[in-house]
Amino acid sequence: MRMGSSIKRRVVSLAAALALVASLSARDGFARDVKTITEVEVREEQGMTRIILRGATDPIYTAFLREDPPRLIIELPDVMLDRVETPIRIDNGVVNDVTLAAFGDPQVSSSMVRISVGLADESEYELIPNGDELIIQVRSLLSPPMAPTVVAQVQPEPAALPAALDEDEEVVAERAPEPEPEPSAAPQELTHSEAHALAEGELVVPAQKARGASRIQGLVVEDNQVHVIADGPIDSVDAFRLKEPARLVVDFWGARNAVFPNRFTVDSGLIQQVRIGQHADKVRVVLDLRGEVTSHTVEASDNGVRIALNSDSAQDEDEQVASAARPMVAAPALYLEENEDGQGFAGEQNVWVKGVRFESLPSADRVVLDVGAELQALVYEPDPITVVIDLPGSRIEPESERRIDTREFGGPLEMFSVFQTPDVPREQVRVVLKRRGSAKVRLSWEDGRLLIELPRASRSAYLPGTTVPAEFASAVPGPGPLAPAPMGPPESAMGAPASFMGPPAPGVYSAPGMAPGMAAAGRPGGPIGPLLPAAFGVDPLFAGPAEPASIDILEEGGFDDEKTYNGRRISLDFKDADIANILRLIAEVSDLNIIAGEEVDGKVTIRLVDVPWDQAMDVILLTKGLGFVRVGNVLRIAPLETLKAEKEARLMERRSREKLEDLVVKLQPVNYADVNEMKDMIQHLLSARGSVMVDTRTNTLIIKDIPSVIHEATALVKAIDTQTPQVLIEAKIVEATLTFARALGANWGLGFTGTKTVGGVTTPSAGGFPDLHLSTSASGLDPLISLPNGEQQSNFISANPVVGILTGVLRLGLLGHDDRIQLDLELMAAESNNRGKVISSPRVVTLDNREAIIKQGVAIKFTEITRDTVTTSFVDAVLELKVTPHITADRSIIMKVKVSRNAPQLSSASGDIVGITKNETETEALVRDGETMVLGGIYVVDSGKSTTKLPFLADIPLLGAIFRSKTIQDERRELLIFVTPRIITSPSSDF
Missing domain, CATH: 3.30.1370.120 (Ribosomal Protein S8; Chain: A, domain 1)
Structure with missing residues (x-):
């Protein structure tokens, strides 16, 4: 099988595998025998590419070819994928890549695997099932077949060959000699096209060619000439022309290819596209021609070969003149060097792309790359709307890479991407442009900046590819009289002028690229006629509508005040216009496929200035009681009553189908x-x-x-059903002296600012009071706590002020998580100086929204004696901490904390326990992952008075003071609790 008229169809058919259907109960339904592809292997053997799919035993498959771009599609029903990496890049001149995709759910209904094989050239393929393997063989039709046969030898030069072979000419057929030494000289079999060219005297096939050792390093296309650049002279070259389609094939025997990419589009005279591919014993260059070429020449040079094309037809001469008048835009020039490993690359050293920006100008869309130095730019077009520009020897930072959608500007550029190209011999930056229509790309360098411009079409009435309805034709201004319509004159004319020519707002198109002076064929609402010549305003650079993608921005449901419109802005001014023609006009502006039945009828008078086309369509449809529905990429217009009835019928049908x-x-x-x-x-x-x-x-x-x-x-x-995240709660319970507690931020003092700053000038506030700052931190301690930005002012009195540790600005009672602050070291230093004591340091892990309890203390026994019984009970005197964490979406933690301390109360006289002293606090705070929350304010007061005296003598008035002494003890300690939550992240958790 082959693409186009020249693709040979040759497929080895596979007998359909017997589908094993297990009859299950009505409750269980049906089960399918689903196969799984577990491995994909690619082999290259003598010009043939083998793609081996393993795991699909005896699959049922469907294979077909697609064009633009050329690719082979293979569909395998009831097959799944298992850990297969895709896409697979090959780029060997025959196959570009292999992409595998799975569809459906095998547990519910069915599944399917689709294999897309990107083809680099016209190819034939063969599918061979082999046990649990499916082998896909692809071979280019331009490469010589593998089977050795007769070789034809013709002595005269190509230009001297007659149009056909005479009987007196001698054609020597002989079998190729035995190979000696390596590499082997395999004889060549003539394909059908080459045999036809040989019969017409256009083919020279050598019996045996001496193999060179040249390396193809670049291609330069200028007008009708191609310069093949090599590392030296090329001794063995064959060239022949093929028809249907017209091509010139040039073989460089014994050469190696170092040019990438292997296919690029040019617009230079007779040459339409250039393809280059590496074969087992040669490099083949194929020139896809535009029109008929009467002769060609191949001349050797010191650094390669020059190929020139000639045509005597007047049409080709006109094309050459037009091509010479156009700037050289897409003609790629590749210059490659060799590094120490013998790999070809462009340029001498890497330069950095420092910036990328987009400019929407009145005359063009422009992408600017700040490179700093001029580089060689490689330009090629993989498809009609995509342009790829490679800059070998350049690099770009990941944060500087761009992917920008520019459709809202309404220009010829819809989207562009700038990124570092992966997996290439030499680092390079790639620019990919997606254009509207066939807008040309112009490259220029200015002060080390690469300017990529796509010129805008003239801003007038209709987009390229649009024709004015016949009833509008007489109202549209034009430079001259309109050409007559092919199917007769228009039946009616507009009574008022229709104008789209108002100046657009900056960055917004008013129906950009529309050309006035176009006529439609037939009656109003009839089929769209052909384009008029460029003299009437049609820019040939924008000829051809783009793929209809505007349907993606449409929302069903009709006109709505809260609905957003993103379509290109247009202006419409019509009186008594047929609504069918208005819809056709909107279809051309938006590149939509619209279908309207005979019930869509009537006239409308509108004047809309600079409104999105989708909003204009909604307003027009609302005026006439119409609506639309999307059917694939087609927009169907119908009355609202019809659409409503159809929707209700579909719902009823769906419900009926569900019942069955x-x-x-x-x-x-x-x-x-x-x-x-x-x-x-x-x-x-x-x-x-x-x-x-x-x-x-x-x-x-x-x-x-x-x-x-x-x-x-x-x-x-x-x-x-997702894994619940867990939280590790670390608590440190510290008993500290009052001075150390103040240093840690449990009690801070008073501040007053007596100045104010306005406009950078500091002046005293009303009353002239100076700044006042009081500090309660103990002397001799290193400053651990400071206010934000180092200012010692707070203007408030609070037991838990807003404080910061070094660089951390904290919330109420919070210590910021900073790797430079080690809380454990501070507490150890406090213990060593007898200023604090760590009572407990527990850790506990709990689930999100689950309470964690930390408890420490003793159970005190109380005995109650009655007349007949003795009752003993225990009361807990413990320090208890309860924490309930909740993880928020931004990885913060809301903690509900409850702290209680129950301590025994001793009698001052007997020392017995007479009660339980309770201290309790409860709060809720928001902290980040890893932050520490501080709880304070639980005091332990140890105070007392004692008197030491000598009996009798101490009671003597006045003199008794000599014989007695008094001791007053007042020691206060504060209990500080540090709570630090940390989120435990597991591979299966969303956190």
Whole structure:
């Protein structure tokens, strides 16, 4: 099988595999024999590329070829993929890449794998099933077949050959000599096209060629000449022309290819496209020609070969003149060097792309790359709307890479990307442009900046590819009389002028690129006629509409005040215009496919200035009581009553189909969520015939319903049944002296600012009071706490002020997480100086929204004696900390904290325990992951008075003071609690 008229169709058919269908109960439905592709291997053997798919035993497949771009599509039903990396880049001149994609769900209905093989040239393919392997063989039709046969030898030069062979000419047919030494000289078999060219005297095939050792390093295309640059002279070259389509094939025997990419489009005279490929024993260059070439010459030079094309037809001469008048835009020039490893690359050293920006100018869309030095730019067009520009020897930082959608500007450039090209011999930056239509690309250098410009078309009435409806033709201004319509004169004319020529706002098109002076064929509302010549305003650079992608921005539902419109801005001014023609006009502006039935009729008078086309369409449809629905990439216009009735009919049909649809059973395991809670959620999704049951032993839901509901229920379970994140709570309970507690920020003092700053000038405030700052931190301690930005002012009195540790600005009672501050070191230093003591340092892990309890203390025994019994009870005198964390979406943690301290109260006289002293606090705070929250204010006061005296003598008035002494003890300690939550991240968790 081959693409176009020249692709040879040759497929080895595979007998359809017997589908194993297991008959199950009505409840279980049907099961399919689903195969799995586990490995893809690519081999290259003598000009042939083998793609081996392993794991699909005896598959049923469908294969077909697609063009633009050329590719082979293979569909395998009831097949899945398992850990297969895709796409697979090959780029060997025959196959560009291989992409595998899986569709469907094998557990619900069915699955399918689609293989797309990108072809570099006209190729033939063959599919060979081999056990659990499916082999795809691809071979280029331009490469010589592998089977050795007769070789034709003709002595005269190509230019001297007659148009056909005479009987007196001698054609020597002989078998190729035995190879000696390496490499082997395999004889060449003539393909059908080459045999035809040989019969016409256009082909020279050598019996045996001496193999050179040249390296093809570049190609330069200028007008009708191609300069093939090599590392030296090329001794063995063959050239011949082929027809249908017209091509010139040039073989360089024994050469190696170092040019990439292998295909690029040029617009230079007779040459339309250049392709280059590496074969086993040669490099083949194919020139796709525009028109008929009467002769060609191949001349050797010191650094390669020059190929020149000639044509005597007047048409080709006109094309050459037009080509000479156009700037050299897409003619690529590749210059490659060799590095130490013998690999070809462009340029001498890497330069950095420092910036990328987009400019929407009145005359063009421009992409500017700040390179700093001029580089060689490689330009090629892989498809009609894409332009790729490579800058070998350049680099760009990842943060400088860009992907910008420019469609809102309404210019010829729709989107562009700038990025570092991966997996190439030499580093290079690639620019990919997606243009509208066939807008040309112009490259220029200015002060080390690469300017990439796409010129805008003239801003007038219609887009390229648009024709004015016949009833509008007489109203549209033009430079001269209109050409007559092919199917007769228009039936009517507009009574008022129609103008689209108002000046657009900056960055906004007013129907950009529309050309006035176009006529339509036939009656109003008839088929769109051909384009008029460029003299009437059609820019040939924009000829041809782009692919209709505007349907993606449309929202069904009609006109709405809250609806957003993103279409290109246009201006419309018509009186008594046929609504069908207005819709055709909007279809051309938006590149939409629109269909309207005979019920869409009537006239409308409108004047809309600088409005999005989708809003204009909604307003027009609303005026006439019409609506639209999307059917694929087609917009269907119909009355609202018709669309409403059709929608209701579809809903009724869907409900009827659901009642008749077979039920299937799905076993859905639940890992983390409560299975009974999941059951309650799924109950709301089930249809009238559906049911759900719970297997508590395996924590599994048994769902029975139609496939669509099963799919929704499965998606709900997968979304809800996720792993609950965990929180590690680290607590440090410290008993510190009052001075150390103040240093840690448990008690801070008073500040007053007596000045104010206005406009950078500091002046005293009202009353002239100076700044006042009081500090309660103990002397001799290193300053641990400072206000933000080092200012010692707060203007408030608080037990828990807003403070910061070094560079951290903290919330109320919080210590910021800073790797330079080690809380453990501070506490150890406090212990060593007898200023603090770490009572406990527990750690506990809890789930999100689950309470964690940390408790430490003793149980005190109390004995109660009555007349008949003695009762003993225990009361806890403990320090208890309860924490309930909740993780927010931004990885912050909301903590509910409750701290209680119950201590025994001793009698001052007997020392016995007479009660329990309780201290309790409860709060809720928001901290970030890894921050520390401080809780303070729980005091331990140890105070007392004692008197020492001598009996009798101490009681003597006045003199007794000599014989007695008094001691007053007042020691206060504060209990500080530091709580630090940390989120524990696991691979399966969303956090």
